[in-house]
Amino acid sequence: MKNRLGKWLLSWPPLLYLVLFFLIPTAIMFVAAFRFPGDYGGLAPMYYYEEGKLIWDLTLENFTRLVEEPIYFELFAKSAWYAALTTLICLVMAYPLSWLIARSAKKYRDLLLLLVILPFWSNFLIRIYAWMIILGPQSAFTRAVNWVWTGMGGEPVQLLFTPFAVIVGMVYVHLPFMVLPLYANLEKHDLSLLSAAQDLGANAWQRFWRITWPLSLPGVFAGSALVFIPALGMFAIPDILGGTDSIMIGNLIKQQILDTRDWPFGAVLSIMLTAGVLAIAMLGALIARKGVKRG
Amino acid sequence: MALLEIRNVVKQFDDFTAVNDVSLSVEAGEFFTLLGPSGCGKTTLLRMLAGFEQPDAGQILLDGQDMSRVPPEKRPVHTVFQNYALFPHMTVRENIAFPLKMAGWAKDKMDAQVDELLEDVRLTEFGKRYPHEMSGGQRQRVAIARALVDRPRLLLLDEPLSALDAKLREEMQLELIKLQKEVGITFVYVTHDQGEALALSHRIAVMSRGQVEQLDIPENIYGNPKNRFVADFIGQCNVLEGTVRAVDGGTMTVDIKGCGEVRTLAVPGVTVGQQGWLALRPEKIKLDKELSDLPDEAYFRGRIHDCLYLGDVTIYIVEVADGVLIEAMLPNNIPGVAKFFDDGDIVEIAWRFDAGSFLTE
Structure with a gap:
């Protein structure tokens, strides 16, 4: 009994935190989605009294606007595509790196992991601005790219303020979130399984594809979720590195709430x-659970 | 020609010689055991047969073909690993089918073959289970089935029973013998358990410090150990230091240090004055309050120094002279009697001249 009481007490602070800073704000946003915008930004009153009678002033207009104008759907699709591409590139880059760290001598592993998370020590925005310089028209990198490109007969290209720059920035920022769960998974693998597979006739590719890859799926799902979800709502990177053609849904939400000051429509977009x-996430959990069951 | 031939194989790890000039051959259909304490090189030798290690010198020939440049996945050799190494994300069926899949078998042929193996190891109903849903003994059988499914030329078993409890181990031993007879595949078995080696093998190579100490059938390994290491390592054994006093045709007289002279079988090449050891199994020694006259036997009188009651037998440690202890073993074959003698009892012991063997090294 005492033990159960202890558990209750321990679970209260985080529960309270989530209620205060997640559940209630989400509820506010949800209600805001059905309200009218205020005349000078913000929200119009939810109800008013007319001749002593309470009248609710709510609407579905914000939702119909979302459905009726295909541009919003397209923006959602584009954001999902950017996030998916970011996730895929992160996975392809992080997998060999994580594998290498997991297989390196124990005494180097902590150091290598430290190097992976080292970028977190400096501010996110500063790191993104750094990419502005790297990808800028006068940078050595851009000039080198153009030198090769024009040498091959192409027209000079711009790197900054393009979807390319956005993807580069998003991959750069999210890579550690893919490396860490992958490493945590790969590090636990029983190497005797690979010996057994080799002994039973599997070549290097078959050993990877039949043993290492399926056993690493929980790590792949965890890393993909940690990259895809924040990437989908990202607004700072498209803002700084992207051009007008590479804005994402996060930018639109920010624009609606801060610039256009149409809070209800911003709320609709947020909720969607x-x-x-x-x-x-639920789909991922479902697939992951299936994987865990087998593993 | 032997199926497997190991010629002067050497394997060195830094300055440690794991396998030192080992030569032996294994016949097709044989149950061959590498027996020795940990660190004797038996596992390294096995790993070289599987292809996970390369010999620094010497040759390994399988069916007359040099294996040195053949990687593990290309050898017609499979291993049953000590921890089974079953693939946790595959069902029992998928585990067993793995080698066939790698070899590109057609689905229907593969299914039939897996069914057959499941039957061989009595796991027909367990095909859809995952390894973690099975007991240790069942996992062991899956590992064996998986390694036998594509009929390798050679099956290597690396202490496969060491993770099982005693009762299950005995069952699995019987099953292994039966299975090996049924499938007719050559087994090379590595163990440190001498009882297991004696029970299972057609022939045993006893290894120590990277070398083969003795290679023979189990009866000879136990009955005629070639040197003190083998005598000591296999079963209980009295090793009594002595000097040869006379050689007379088929027998010779050895003066056991602190005891006196006994007659024993002559050993070719051993001459008068040679120092050595008489190896004597406890169960070959007679022990009683009084023994009737024994013309052909060594005979001593002594005092019970200690008793070890083991259930089926009791080992009596008899002090026959100052500091000379001889172990004798008597079966507890009389109902209601757990011990025939007590500490301090005066007893007589004797053994036939051909009960022991004289070792020179």
Whole structure:
């Protein structure tokens, strides 16, 4: 009994935290989605009294606007595509790196992991601005790219303020979130399974594809979720590195709330984004559970 | 020509010689055991047969073909690993089918072959289970089935029973013998358990410090150990230091240090004055309050120094002279009697001249 009481007490602070800073704000946003914008930004009153009678002033207009104008759907699709591409590139880059760290001598592993998370020590925005310089038209990198490109007969290209720059920035920022769960998984692998597979006739590719890869799927799913979800709602990177053609849903939400000051429509977009992420996360959990059952 | 031939194989790890000039051959259909304490090189030798290690010198020939440049996945040799190494994300069926899949078998042929193996190891109903849903003994059988499914020329078993409890181990021993007879595949078995080696093998190579100490059938390994290491390592053994006093045709007289002279079988090449050891199994020694006259036997009188009650037998440690202890073993074959003698009892012991063997090294 005492033990159970202890557990209750311990679980209260985080529960309270989530209620205060997640559940209640989400509820506010949800209600805001059905309200009218205020005349000078913010929200119009939810209800008013007319001749002593309470009248609710709510609407579905914000939702119909979302559905009726295909541009919003396209923006959602584009954001999902950017996030998926970021996730895929992160996975392809992080997998060999994680494998290498997991297989390196124990005394080097902590150091290598430290190097992976080292970028977190400096501010996120500063690191993104750094990419502005790297990808800028006068940078050595851009000039080298153009030198090769024009040498091959192409027209000079711009790197900054393009979808390319956005993807580069997003991959750069999210890579550690893919490396860490993958490493945690790969590090636990029983190497005798690979010996057994080799002994039973599997070549290097078959050993990877039949043993290492399926056993690493929980790590792949965890890393993909940690990259895809924040990437989907990202606004700072498209803002700084992207051009007008590479804005994402996060930018639109920010624009609606801060610039256009149409809070209700911003709330609708936020809710749709949250719902989309939730759906994807549930799907991922479902697949992961299937994997865990087998593993 | 032997199926497997190991010629002067040497394997060195830094300055440690794991396998030192080992030569032996294994016949097709044989159950061959490498027996020795940990660090004797038996596992390294096995890993060289599987292809996970390369010999620094010497040759390994399988069916007359040099294996040195053949990687593990290309050898017609499979291993049953000590921890089974079953693939946790595959069902029992998928585990067993793995080698066939790698070899590109057609689905229907593969299914039939897996069914056959499941039957061989009595796991027909367990095909859809995952390894973690099975007991240790069942996992062991899956590992064996998986390694036998594509009929390798050679099956290597690396202490496969060491993770099982005693009762199950005995069952699995019987099953292994039966299975090996049924499939007719050559087994090379590595163990440090001498009882297991004696029970299972057609022939045993006793290894120590990277070398083969003795290679023979189990009866001879136990009955005629070639040197003190083998005598000591296999079963209980009295090793009594002595000097040869006379050689007379088929027998010779050895003066056991602190005891006196006994007659024993002559050993070719051993001459008068040679120092050595008489190896004597406890169960070959007679022990009683009084023994009737024994013309052909060594005979001593002594005092019970200690008793070890083991259930089926009791080992009596008899002090026959100052500091000379001889172990004798008597079966507890009389109902209600757990011990025939007590500490301090005066007893007589004797053994036939051909009961022991004289070792020179």
